Amino acid sequence: MNNLPLTFCGIFFTLAVAWVGIVLTNQIQYGDLEPTTEQLDPKTGGPIEGDPLYPEKPVGLAEQGKKVYMDLGCMYCHTQQVRRKDFGNDYNRSWGKRQSVARDYIYQNRVLLGTMRTGPDLMTVGERLPTSAWHHLHLYNPTITSKESLMPPYSFLYKKRKIKGSETSKYALKLPPDFTVEEGYEVIPGYRANALVAYLLSLKMSYDLPEAQRD
DSSP, X not given: OTTHHHHHHHHHHHHHHHHIIIIIHXXXXXXXXXXXXXXXXXXXXXXXXXXXXXXXXXXXXXXHHHHHHHHTTGGGTOOOOOOOTTSSSTTTTTSOSSOOOGGGGTTOSSOOOOSOOSSOOOTTHHHHSOOHHHHHHHHHXXXXXXXXXXXXXXXXXXXXXXXXXXXXXXXXXXXOGGGOOSTTEEEEEOHHHHHXXXXXXXXOOOSOBTTBOOO
């Protein structure tokens, strides 16, 4: 019992050091990061006045799509972090033209870095695959676009309905022969599918930052 105060102080000191090292240090380094221009003004050392600021704040349907992405657990199989050159094969796989850095995530309340790459990294998927039609087909049944895909189908995000009139809806999926539904019906994306695709298309690093330049 005589060592109880010393033990308590040791536990407190250990927790305090860990908090300073993990939380406070990161807050000091990254907590005040703001959008900036691709290059800094050599005279002021700050953003160049009049140049666009990056990253841009996501808005609209893409923000709703991020919630769908999380609800479906996509981050358990996909990461959103491009590693620096020569650290893994991210560059060779064309997952990004530069490494991702802390400033890329400043508008994200929850950063979805992920822990496993069962599927490809998605940090720049909106650049690599910029058409909504591809993403809808991939979500409806991944083997349509990627025959060896392990990803489960998300066909429940889509609605099968009877074709009205003589022509299919402009929103209907153009399914290949092996995946078509019965004659007289069409498959259209639901709200959650459209939101998820909008989110995926918003994932881009098509800009430079002073601390990270594209090759």
